[in-house]
Amino acid sequence: MVAGDNSSAAELLSLAGITNAISGFSGYKPLTPESLVAAQPQVVIMTAGGIVAAGGKQAVWKINGMQHLPAAQQQRLIQVDDLAFLGFGPRTLEALLQLRHDLELLL
Amino acid sequence: MKQLVSWKLKLIPWSKKNKALTLLGVLLLVALLISAQAGAMALGPWQIITGQMDAYGWQVWTAIRLPRLALAVVVGAALALSGAAMQGLFRNPLADPGLLGVASGASLAVGLWIVFPLSAWFPENWNWQAQMLVACVGSWLTCWLIFRLGKDTQGNMLWLLLAGLAINTLAGAAGGLLSYIADDQQLRQMSLWGMGGLGGVRGIELLVGAAIASPGLVLLYSVRKQLDVLQLGDVSAQATGLDTNKLRQKVVLGTALAVGASVALAGIIGFLGLMIPHLLRMILGPGHRLLLPASALGGAILLVLADALARTLAAPAEIPVGLLTSLLGGPYFLWMLSRGRGRG
Numbered sequence: 001m002v003a004g005d006n007s008s009a010a011e012l013l014s015l016a017g018i019t020n021a022i023s024g025f026s027g028y029k030p031l032t033p034e035s036l037v038a039a040q041p042q043v044v045i046m047t048a049g050g051i052v053a054a055g056g057k058q059a060v061w062k063i064n065g066m067q068h069l070p071a072a073q074q075q076r077l078i079q080v081d082d083l084a085f086l087g088f089g090p091r092t093l094e095a096l097l098q099l100r101h102d103l104e105l106l107l
Numbered sequence: 108m109k110q111l112v113s114w115k116l117k118l119i120p121w122s123k124k125n126k127a128l129t130l131l132g133v134l135l136l137v138a139l140l141i142s143a144q145a146g147a148m149a150l151g152p153w154q155i156i157t158g159q160m161d162a163y164g165w166q167v168w169t170a171i172r173l174p175r176l177a178l179a180v181v182v183g184a185a186l187a188l189s190g191a192a193m194q195g196l197f198r199n200p201l202a203d204p205g206l207l208g209v210a211s212g213a214s215l216a217v218g219l220w221i222v223f224p225l226s227a228w229f230p231e232n233w234n235w236q237a238q239m240l241v242a243c244v245g246s247w248l249t250c251w252l253i254f255r256l257g258k259d260t261q262g263n264m265l266w267l268l269l270a271g272l273a274i275n276t277l278a279g280a281a282g283g284l285l286s287y288i289a290d291d292q293q294l295r296q297m298s299l300w301g302m303g304g305l306g307g308v309r310g311i312e313l314l315v316g317a318a319i320a321s322p323g324l325v326l327l328y329s330v331r332k333q334l335d336v337l338q339l340g341d342v343s344a345q346a347t348g349l350d351t352n353k354l355r356q357k358v359v360l361g362t363a364l365a366v367g368a369s370v371a372l373a374g375i376i377g378f379l380g381l382m383i384p385h386l387l388r389m390i391l392g393p394g395h396r397l398l399l400p401a402s403a404l405g406g407a408i409l410l411v412l413a414d415a416l417a418r419t420l421a422a423p424a425e426i427p428v429g430l431l432t433s434l435l436g437g438p439y440f441l442w443m444l445s446r447g448r449g450r451g
Binding site: 001002004022023024029030031032033034035036037038039049052053062064065067068 | 146147148163166167170171172292295296299304306307308309418421422423424425427
């Protein structure tokens with residue numbers, strides 16, 4: 001499942017000054033592997049729960065399509081808190097700062 | 108000139124069977140060509156011909172799109188072929204591969220796998236393959252259980268049918284119990300798996316799956332003549348010397364191999380197994396010698412086309428392909444049905 005337009009995760013990304021590589025649908029939907037490649041994301045941002053469901057950080061890069069991304073060469077993956085990214089609340093600012101910090105470490 | 112044509116036609120025994128199978132084969136090739144071109148990225152045969160395919164595009168095309176086409180062919184053929192064989196075996200138009208518990212057993216096993224932390228025992232990067240393995244083993248265990256329970260030395264198929272219904276209901280209830288105790292994340296994972304899709308499979312898993320499924324397909328195809336004899340009824344068929352127990356074993360084993368592997372790779376895809384054989388029976392008649400290979404081709408055609416739509420209609424998002432097979436095939440099937448009734 002990937003966050004498209006009009007999702008809280010996409011809104012948080014734009015607040016953090018990040019362009020969401022995926023657009024063209026609203027809400028959270030399963031993504032076609034080819035669209036993932038076509039979007040050419042520099043960094044992959046996943047929730048902690050999503051990484052667990054995929055089978056760990058190593059297994060994330062085994063998901064179909066992931067190995068062809070620019071993000072894959074240096075395995076640029078950022079883990080974010082599930083709850084902080086599914087809505088807005090008192091911890092939103094903290095999550096944004098953390099995301100920005102993680103991103104600057106990677107790039 | 109006219110003489111030449113008729114002479115040529117006489118030379119080649121152009122039977123109804125050959126005609127139908129050739130037509131379906133050509134349709135499958137066309138479907139594959141369309142599907143090889145369709146996708147989120149502009150890659151395909153056209154780009155190869157016009158020389159616009161670069162190394163990166165080629166890599167993506169061969170690593171993502173081609174395995175997906177091959178998977179659609181294998182899964183579509185497995186579901187429709189085993190559906191046709193099951194309907195022939197039970198002489199029941201409502202029989203489908205699901206009756207042997209292949210799908211329900213696999214979902215139960217995957218549900219257990221997701222809800223209980225068994226995956227911690229596996230190496231981290233094995234998780235994905237392990238889930239496919241679990242689905243496959245789950246479907247085989249259920250299939251075996253139903254086959255044992257439904258065993259009847261008289262060669263009556265009714266017990267197998269009833270055992271299948273009972274075990275399927277049980278597995279469904281156990282699955283419901285699992286979703287009751289699952290947390291949010293697990294629940295989403297389970298329901299996504301249940302919808303079915305051809306997107307998650309890479310070349311390696313496809314090869315393993317195809318290696319398991321193809322002996323099953325061959326086995327199912329090999330019983331086409333016996334199935335025709337069986338249509339006389341159990342007693343008459345046995346009087347002709349047909350070993351109905353052996354036939355039953357073959358169909359169950361073939362279905363377990365072929366459909367078990369496809370459920371493990373692609374999740375649960377409805378409609379194909381039940382409707383494709385019916386559709387082709389209405390067009391081609393009930394003989395299994397034609398119906399079985401035609402069903403395999405027909406199932407492959409429908410799934411290849413449905414999957415092409417699944418990944419392009421809502422791109423970049425993906426529609427679960429099981430919804431599309433039903434939406435594409437359902438109305439056509441109903442139209443055929445109403446036409447057939449008006450005629451009869």
